[in-house]
Structure formats: structure tokens, C-alpha cells
Amino acid sequence: MPDDSFHVFDTTLRDGAQREGVTLTIADKLAIAKLLDEFGVGFIEGGWPGANPKDTEFFQRASQELPLKHAQLTAFGATRRAGVRAADDPQVAALRDSGAPVVTLVAKSDVRHVEQALRTTPEENLEMVADTISHLRESGQRVFLDCEHFFDGYRYDPEYAVSVVRTAADAGVDVVVLCDTNGGMLPADITAVIAELRERTDVRLGMHAQDDSGCAVANTLAAVDAGATHVQCTANGYGERVGNANLFTVVGDLALKYGRDILPDDCLREATRVSLAIAEIVNIAPATHQPYVGISAFAHKAGLHASAIKVDPDLYQHTDPTLVGNDMRMLVSDMAGRASIELKAKELGLDLGDDREAVGRVVDRVKSLEQAGYSFEAADASLELLLREELGRQVRYFETESWRVIAERSPTDAGAARPALFTSQESEAVSEATVKLYVKGERVIATAEGNGPVNALDRALRSAVEGVYTALASLSLTDYKVRILEGGTGTGAITRILVTFSDGRSEWTTVGVGENVIDASWIALEQAVSYGLLMQGYPAP
Numbered sequence: 001m002p003d004d005s006f007h008v009f010d011t012t013l014r015d016g017a018q019r020e021g022v023t024l025t026i027a028d029k030l031a032i033a034k035l036l037d038e039f040g041v042g043f044i045e046g047g048w049p050g051a052n053p054k055d056t057e058f059f060q061r062a063s064q065e066l067p068l069k070h071a072q073l074t075a076f077g078a079t080r081r082a083g084v085r086a087a088d089d090p091q092v093a094a095l096r097d098s099g100a101p102v103v104t105l106v107a108k109s110d111v112r113h114v115e116q117a118l119r120t121t122p123e124e125n126l127e128m129v130a131d132t133i134s135h136l137r138e139s140g141q142r143v144f145l146d147c148e149h150f151f152d153g154y155r156y157d158p159e160y161a162v163s164v165v166r167t168a169a170d171a172g173v174d175v176v177v178l179c180d181t182n183g184g185m186l187p188a189d190i191t192a193v194i195a196e197l198r199e200r201t202d203v204r205l206g207m208h209a210q211d212d213s214g215c216a217v218a219n220t221l222a223a224v225d226a227g228a229t230h231v232q233c234t235a236n237g238y239g240e241r242v243g244n245a246n247l248f249t250v251v252g253d254l255a256l257k258y259g260r261d262i263l264p265d266d267c268l269r270e271a272t273r274v275s276l277a278i279a280e281i282v283n284i285a286p287a288t289h290q291p292y293v294g295i296s297a298f299a300h301k302a303g304l305h306a307s308a309i310k311v312d313p314d315l316y317q318h319t320d321p322t323l324v325g326n327d328m329r330m331l332v333s334d335m336a337g338r339a340s341i342e343l344k345a346k347e348l349g350l351d352l353g354d355d356r357e358a359v360g361r362v363v364d365r366v367k368s369l370e371q372a373g374y375s376f377e378a379a380d381a382s383l384e385l386l387l388r389e390e391l392g393r394q395v396r397y398f399e400t401e402s403w404r405v406i407a408e409r410s411p412t413d414a415g416a417a418r419p420a421l422f423t424s425q426e427s428e429a430v431s432e433a434t435v436k437l438y439v440k441g442e443r444v445i446a447t448a449e450g451n452g453p454v455n456a457l458d459r460a461l462r463s464a465v466e467g468v469y470t471a472l473a474s475l476s477l478t479d480y481k482v483r484i485l486e487g488g489t490g491t492g493a494i495t496r497i498l499v500t501f502s503d504g505r506s507e508w509t510t511v512g513v514g515e516n517v518i519d520a521s522w523i524a525l526e527q528a529v530s531y532g533l534l535m536q537g538y539p540a541p
């Protein structure tokens with residue numbers, strides 16, 4: 001259990017919310033705060049009370065509705081305005097009355113910003129810092145000071161930047177957070193500035209890094225190396241412009257590489273779950289390739305990697321994925337070798353025994369199918385069916401004799417006004433599909449209508465098979481993706497279709513490829529239904 005000697009400070013609800021495209025409701029903010037608390041961060045910056053009604057209400061509700069186990073809620077706001085007393089400034093009053101035990105104040109530490117943005121004197125800015133900190137301290141709150149543009153300011157006028165830090169320390173600040181507000185610093189800049197600063201002050205230092213030079217995580221670690229004991233981060237790196245230091249990367253690095261005890265016991269294992277859950281709430285597709293918690297963070301594609309991993313996963317992994325709640329995955333593609341197939345079969349729960357020839361055949365088939373446009377990376381169910389086929393455990397609940405699809409829009413009434421481009425017509429476009437199959441040796445012909453050709457085929461297939469395999473009724477098609485390969489050849493291009501089915505508990509994806517989009521869809525559909533029936537426990541005929 002960490003003590004106060006190192007702070008993991010999260011600002012997803014304040015800086016993260018400054019990301020383009022993110023708009024959080026109060027309910028979203030409460031849900032995210034709960035998740036961050038489960039992850040075990042020490043401080044959750046909830047927003048700027050007084051800046052907008054939503055943030056003010058968030059703090060009112062948070063004090064009643066958020067039983068935080070690990071974190072302390074932190075209110076963010078600016079130092080008082082020039083020329084008024086902190087006690088008389090309504091913005092400072094909103095921070096004081098927010099109910100948050102901790103306040104993070106943003107202050108100018110670059111003299112150019114004092115003169116040009118605040119349009120006040122360097123001396124008055126120091127008064128604003130001292131007066132606001134003292135006022136909040138007197139009201140019983142802990143205060144952290146975010147020194148905006150600290151590094152740029154230090155380069156331009158180090159004496160003034162240091163005077164802001166010293167003023168804050170004298171006024172009783174807990175932590176002076178050095179902000180790379182424009183995000184342009186490199187790790188060596190951070191190390192050099194903090195080393196000099198530590199010669200001149202004893203105050204506790206923190207780091208807030210924007211990611212504009214792609215170095216936010218590295219800059220945060222450099223600050224820790226130089227003596228900072230407070231790191232400000234955001235979930236999945238959300239933040240103003242390109243974002244902030246990614247909480248899960250910084251915490252993963254500090255916990256697993258530095259060996260620092262910065263989270264409560266067992267919280268690190270929540271990293272992947274919390275990262276994905278927050279991505280859902282902010283409605284941004286999870287960044288699949290982010291370190292530690294991305295779905296691809298421990299996904300191995302190259303055959304040579306797989307062959308070494310078979311001996312020992314540590315040979316191609318920097319850490320154990322389960323420590324952050326993630327999993328190792330094998331990807332099978334035309335870069336696969338025997339070991340990739342063996343590991344994948346194990347992951348799928350298929351026993352290959354000693355059948356080295358079958359493994360070799362699978363490798364060859366995967367490579368030639370990928371050459372023809374297939375991709376098995378996202379279609380585990382297709383790969384499993386292929387593996388079963390090569391092992392002689394074929395899954396064939398039905399056999400296709402033929403299918404036919406008609407797509408049409410019925411004619412509009414004679415004399416009716418022709419609709420404008422882009423508007424939908426009165427009559428609907430409908431599709432009708434007929435499938436001829438053999439189910440348990442019986443020839444079955446079924447016809448169905450659908451709102452599109454694939455929907456009609458899906459319905460006709462169900463109608464032909466459902467009488468025998470009744471569990472098919474509980475399976476649904478949940479996603480359908482089309483990718484045109486060789487885009488230059490227009491309608492003659494090859495089409496890759498990914499179809500995803502669900503039984504309400506799990507999902508599986510299959511792949512079909514063809515020059516004809518409907519044929520490719522049928523190939524994927526046939527596999528998805530077969531795999532679904534296998535999952536429902538029907539013995540493979």
C-alpha cells in the first residue's frame with residue numbers, strides 16, 4: 001500500500017476532457033472517477049468548479065455519490081485575478097467551497113505569460129500565487145500548484161520561474177508541479193531543468209507533461225529520475241491537443257520497471273479493464289496498440305517470435321501481461337510458422353497431438369489463403385474451422401448446393417414526382433434469397449426476404465437449418481465489415497468480408513473472400529453459423 005511519499009495524480013476529468021471530441025456528462029464523470037479509484041490512483045482531478053455549471057454540480061454530487069476507497073478528489077482552478085483579494089474572488093470561492101480536500105491551482109511561471117496573457121506585473125503574479133495558496137490553506141485544503149509553461153519560462157527567465165516556485169513553497173504549497181504546457185520538451189531538457197531547480201529549492205516537485213513532442217511518458221519518467229515524486233497523467237493519454245502522459249503506461253513503467261510501490265495491492269491488474277471501460281464511456285475506440293493495456297500489446301505475429309515464445313514467453317515479452325490484466329495472443333497470418341499454429345491451437349483449446357504434418361498443412365493453407373486475400377488475424381473462428389478440417393475433425397452441419405439473391409427496388413408510382421438525389425424513395429429496396437442445402441442428408445430449399453442481400457441470405461439459411469438445429473435461433477449476426485482489396489480495380493476488386501456472430505455471451509468472427517461481395521459474404525456466413533452450432537454443443541457430423 002503506497003503512502004504519501006509518491007503521488008499518482010489523474011487528470012482525465014479535467015485535462016482529459018480538454019481533448020477534441022470528448023464531452024462528458026456528470027454521470028460519465030462519476031463513472032470514470034469510480035473506475036480510477038478502483039485502479040488505485042491517489043488523486044482524481046474532477047474539473048474546474050465555478051468555470052461551468054456541470055463541473056460545479058459534479059463536485060456537489062461527488063461528495064455524496066462517490067465513496068472513494070483510495071483517491072482524494074481534487075478541484076482545479078486558477079489563482080485569483082489581479083487586483084482583488086483571494087478571499088473576494090468568486091473563482092477562488094468556488095474552489096474553497098467545492099468540498100474537495102485538495103485544490104490544484106494553475107499559475108503563470110513564464111514571465112511572458114504574466115505580461116501578455118494575464119496583463120499584469122511579475123510582482124502582482126507572485127502576490128496572486130501567495131495570496132491564493134494561503135487562503136485555501138487557511139480553509140483547510142491541501143494545495144498543489146501547476147506551474148504553467150514552467151520549462152519554457154525557465155529557459156526564458158530562470159530567476160522569475162524559480163521565484164514563483166519559492167513563493168509557493170513559502171505560502172505552504174504541498175507540491176509544485178512543473179508543467180510542459182506546450183509539450184515540446186525532450187527528456188534531457190526535463191532532467192537538466194529539474195537538476196538545477198533542486199539545487200535551489202527543497203519543495204516537493206511534480207510533473208505534468210503534454211505529449212506534443214511524443215515524449216510525455218518519457219518526460220514524466222525523466223522527471224521522476226530527477227527527483228519528482230508526483231506524476232500527473234490521464235487515462236489512455238487523453239488531453240488537450242495530442243494528449244497527456246498515459247496513466248497506464250506511466251504506472252506500468254513505475255510499478256514494473258522501477259519497482260515502486262505506487263498503487264494499492266492488486267490494483268495494477270485492473271489496468272486493462274479500467275482502460276477499456278473508460279474508452280467506452282468517453283466513446284473513443286480503444287487505442288489497440290497502447291503499451292501494457294492495448295489489445296495488441298502482447299499479440300505476436302512473426303513466426304520466429306512464436307517459436308521462441310513456445311519455449312519461454314519472456315523471450316519476446318518485456319513483462320508478464322497478466323500483471324496488468326492483459327493476455328498474450330497469437331496472431332496467425334502469412335508470417336506464421338509451425339510454432340504460431342501450435343500456440344494458437346493451444347489458445348483455442350485444440351489438441352494437435354504430434355501431428356506435425358497437419359501443422360505444416362495449416363501453415364501452407366494459411367499462407368496461400370492470405371495470398372488470395374484472406375486475413376485470419378481477426379477471424380479466430382475461421383482459423384479454428386480450418387485447423388479442424390486439417391486434423392480430420394471437419395465441422396459440416398450442412399452442405400451448400402447453391403444460393404441465389406435478387407435485389408430490387410419496386411417502381412415508384414407512374415406520375416409521382418421523381419425524388420431528389422440523396423432522399424429515400426417511398427418504395428423500399430428489398431432482397432430475396434433462396435438457398436438449397438443438404439441438412440443431415442435431406443435436401444432443403446428455403447426462401448426469405450431481407451433488407452439487404454446478406455440479411456436475406458442469413459434469414460434463408462436460418463429457415464433451412466433451424467428446424468434441425470434449434471439453437472440457431474439464439475445466435476445473431478452482430479457485425480458485418482467489408483474491405484475492398486486492390487482498390488484500384490473498381491468493381492472488379494477482391495472483397496474481404498468479416499462477419500461477427502454472438503450468442504449473447506461470446507462473439508466469434510469469420511472471414512470470406514471473393515470477387516463477388518455476396519459470395520464472399522456467404523463464405524463467411526456459412527462458417528459463422530457452423531462455428532456457432534459447434535459452440536452450442538451440437539456434435540460435429
Ligand SMILES: CC(=O)SCCNC(=O)CCNC(=O)[C@H](O)C(C)(C)COP(=O)(O)OP(=O)(O)OC[C@H]1O[C@@H](n2cnc3c(N)ncnc32)[C@H](O)[C@@H]1OP(=O)(O)O
Pocket residue numbers: 048050051052078079080081082106107108117118119148181240
Ligand atoms: C494549461 C491548461 O490547460 S489550464 C486549464 C484551462 N482550462 C480551461 O480553460 C477550461 C475552463 N475555462 C473556462 O471555463 C473559462 O476560460 C474561465 C471560466 C476559466 C474564464 O473565462 P473568462 O473569464 O470568460 O475568460 P477567458 O476564457 O477569456 O480567459 C482569459 C481570462 O483569464 C485570465 N487568466 C488566465 N490565466 C489565468 C491565471 N493563471 N490566473 C488568473 N487568471 C488567469 C486572463 O487574465 C483573462 O482575464 P480577463 O478576462 O480579466 O482579461
Ligand SMILES: CC(=O)C(=O)O
Pocket residue numbers: 015106146147148149179180181182208210
Ligand atoms: C496545467 C496544465 O494542464 C498544463 O500546464 O498543461
